[in-house]
Amino acid sequence: PDILSLLRMRKEISRDIHKMHAFVRFKKTGDDMKSEREQFMAWFEPDHRIMPLTARFFQKRFTNMDWSIFTPTGSASWDGKTLTLGPGVDKVEVPKEELDELWRGYYKSIFNPARLKVKAMQAEMPKKYWHNLPESNLIESLISESRHRVQQMHKETLRSATSGGKNPYLKHLRNLTSHDENIVLNPDEHIRQPLSRLRELATCCQACPLHENATGTVLGEGPADAKIMIVGEQPGDQEDLLGRPFVGPAGKLLDHFLTKIGIEIKECYLTNAVKHFKFIPRGKQRLHQSPNLDEISRCKPWLIGEIQEIKPRIIILLGSTAARSLIGTHFKITQQRGIITGTGLAAKVVATVHPSYLLRIKDSQRQQHEKTLFLKDLQLAK
Structure with missing residues (x-):
């Protein structure tokens, strides 16, 4: 119990120090005419006696100005030469500026x-x-x-996107609730919507509840003239935080296998069938949850827009969510993996498992077998 108590106290003090580093706000009080240095002061109310532990941080960060920080339990001052610690004070009125x-x-x-x-x-x-x-x-x-x-942002973005004439992409926006599984792209009906505009529109997407808890919309990334488009399931935890696709463990594994067959991942356009991270919180962790058919359907227009703009020669579908989005809800990756014909999506479409599936396999022999199959599937894209 004593050790646990000490660890708890250590955590609380560390957090208090972090908050003080973040929330101290200095106010200018004057100038020292002799030294030509500006003078500042700040008032802060930490939960613990942490002034001696934080003073050096402020000394290093604000070396070029004279300052004093006052708290109820201690104070610190810096004059450009000497750091002085002193007693606390009841309250200091910090001037406005x-x-x-x-x-x-x-x-x-x-x-x-x-x-x-x-x-x-x-x-x-x-x-x-x-x-x-x-x-x-x-x-x-x-x-x-x-x-x-x-x-208002949503309305203004749509108004901006549709100004200057008829915008074919608006048809997709208005049909976000559509459950049509068989959209076949016609090359003669190219939607002239730059990727930058798709990204702008997607930022305001509220077509399904996933936007409420995700950090933000994660659209695709890669060359606008990429020959290969890789479609995954949805952003993971790291992708959601960084706003970029395939930057987590699954992305690193994908990069490893693509390199093996001579494909540079930076030359591919990377995206996901669903643009928001779906998860359930477990303490400090966010556990991945597979998107349902409704969520896949509502995100489909963004994916269609990306395909229309990139016009890839080859599309690699990773996992059942990507396949269900673009091929059909009854598609089974384990039974129908490989080259898919008659989609109208690109000259060649290859479906295979998602790299995260390989990472979840605990049995080493089975994992190696699945990795071999995955590599063979990727080779079909060459």
Whole structure:
């Protein structure tokens, strides 16, 4: 029990130090005419006596200015030469300054309501710190207005996308609820929508509930003239956080096998059938959940748009979700893997398992067998 208690205390203090590093806000109090150095002060209320543990951080980071930090349990001052620790004080009135208004304007401009996660925000920036932040009087209103602002962003994006004449891609946007499994692309009906515009439109997609918990929309990535398009299932945990496809363990394994057959992954266009990460939380982990048919269908227009714009010669479908999206809901990867004909999607379409499937196999012999089959499938794309 004592060891657990110490470990818990250590974690709490480390978190307190992290919060102090993040939320101390200096205010200018004047200038030293002799040294020509600016003078600043700050007030902070940590949960523990951490001033001696954090002072060096501020000394190294703000070496070129004179500053003092006051807390109820300790204080620290730096004059360019000496770091001095002192006793705590009850309360210090920090002066307001003109830069506060500039900071509030900057904070408001970078606040993205489409990516707002209130619980996560309050976990990282608890309300008890707000009153010391210049932007504190904006936070409540920005949160309350976020839903309306997202709706306005969505409308403005669609209005912008459809201005200047008829936009064929709008047909797909209006049919996000369509469950048509047999969209066959006609090369003569190319949708002239740049990838940059697809990305802009997809950012505001709310066609299914997956957008509510995901960090953001993850559209494809790669050369606009790529000969090979690789379609996976959905972004994973790392892909969701970084906003890029195939950057996690499965992506690294895919890169390994592509290199074996002489294909550079950077020359391929990488994307997913579903553009938001579907998961269930388990403590600090986010456990992957397979998209259902409705979610696959609602994301299909984005994938169709990417195919229309890239016009790949070869499409590699990784896993059942990708295959169900573009071939049909009854497609079975284990039974029908290999070259798929008659799709109208590209000159050659190859379906195989997803690399994450290989990573989940625990039996070494079976895993090696499946890796051999996976490699043979990829070779069909050459």
